Every structure is written in C-alpha cells, then in structure tokens.
Amino acid sequence: xxxxxxxxxxxxxxxGKPVTxxxxxxxxxxxxxxxxxxxxxxxxxxxxxxDKDFNNEADTPDNFQSRRPNTSFCFLDIRSPGLxxxxxxxxxxxxxxxxxxxxxxxxxxxRLLVL
Amino acid sequence: GDSVTQMEGPxxxxxEAFLTINCTYTATGYPSLFWYVQYPGEGxxxxxxxxxxxxxxSNKGFEATYRKETTSFHLEKGSVQVSDSAVYFxxxxxxxxxxxxxxxxTGTRLTIIP
Numbered sequence: 001x002x003x004x005x006x007x008x009x010x011x012x013x014x015x016g017k018p019v020t021x022x023x024x025x026x027x028x029x030x031x032x033x034x035x036x037x038x039x040x041x042x043x044x045x046x047x048x049x050x051d052k053d054f055n056n057e058a059d060t061p062d063n064f065q066s067r068r069p070n071t072s073f074c075f076l077d078i079r080s081p082g083l084x085x086x087x088x089x090x091x092x093x094x095x096x097x098x099x100x101x102x103x104x105x106x107x108x109x110x111r112l113l114v115l
Numbered sequence: 116g117d118s119v120t121q122m123e124g125p126x127x128x129x130x131e132a133f134l135t136i137n138c139t140y141t142a143t144g145y146p147s148l149f150w151y152v153q154y155p156g157e158g159x160x161x162x163x164x165x166x167x168x169x170x171x172x173s174n175k176g177f178e179a180t181y182r183k184e185t186t187s188f189h190l191e192k193g194s195v196q197v198s199d200s201a202v203y204f205x206x207x208x209x210x211x212x213x214x215x216x217x218x219x220x221t222g223t224r225l226t227i228i229p
Contacts, residue, residue, distance in 0.1 A: 057216075
C-alpha cells in the first residue's frame, strides 16, 4: 500500500562523492517535490516537477540536481556533497499544484550522512 | 516572506491530558493552513487542514480553527493517547499562480506517557 517510496532509507557517502537518492510513487500524481530537512528545522523545498517541467527554488544550491524520467520516478542528485548537506531528504507528491486544495503526500525520507 | 511559528518542544503529557500546540503565521493574502504529523520512522502525513478563515479542520480527535484576526491555527485534542506521540508540523500554502509551496514551522515533538 506504500504510495510514496524512498530508497534507501539511510545513505552514507563521502565528502565530494556524488550521491543519488530515489523516490517513486504509485499515485500517478503530476507533481513531485524534494525537501531538505536538517535536524530540528522545518522542511525546506529544494525543487519540484510539474509533469516534466522542472521548477528550482531560487536559493537551492547548484550542487543539487534532479531528474524525472517518467511519472513514477524522481531522483535527487548531489554532485559534490559537503558536510552541510547531511540531512533528511523528503520526497512528496500531489495530484496538481492548485494552491491549498491539493494535499501533498510524503515518503518516509532518506537520511543522508556525509563523512 | 511567509513564515510559520510553532510552539517549541518537546512537549510531554500524561495520557488523557488536554493538548494544545500553538501555531501562528505571517503571510499576505489568504493562505491555506495545515497540520502534518510525523510518526517515528515514517514520512509526514496530513492530519487536518483549513482553507479559509473560521474553518475548522478535524481528524482523529484533533481540531484546529483558522483564526485570521489572530493569524493562528492552534492544534487541540481533548484526551491524548500514547499513540499520538509524534512530531507535529504546522504549515501554510498560498496560491501563487502555479508556483505554490508549503512553508513549514520547525515542528513540535510530543511525547505521551502512560
């Protein structure tokens, strides 16, 4: 019954070594989001895809990229992880993006550790 | 910019106690307001929402009323259970011509002891 699936749940990488986090959804939703949540902080939106249309937040570092090869999958690529990128990464989906009328459904998150 | 301020945790209560978690917001216009809950090891789940002033959202015994005059959306439950132990996030979203995004508070960790 899992609707938004994130793999892996825990990821350890080395400083500067590229890493990819994955998200898949069984809801057939148009919109997929990636959030970064650091310890004791609010989730922060990095970017979202509306279908194939990529929307980057203005303050998202260039080090973070995303790919959405099809409706079901979305990937977060961190090209050169720094110690400050250690966080929980949350994937979410919504059917559409029409304001507050659409619920966002979240996955369980991937906790990234950078050594 | 838009922001959400929540009551700082952690909050520890005994089972069957009354719960209030305060949430206030700053936003222009007419945002929709949400409470999300994150149980241990799980993702965020929508608990309740309200889309206009004076609306009351409710679910699983939790309630929150959208108060525009005080810019608040406080979460309440009359009698908490151990299973309510989780982190609670208040959030808002505002229509922005297709570029809407959730703005979250920092979360309040709630622990209920038997």
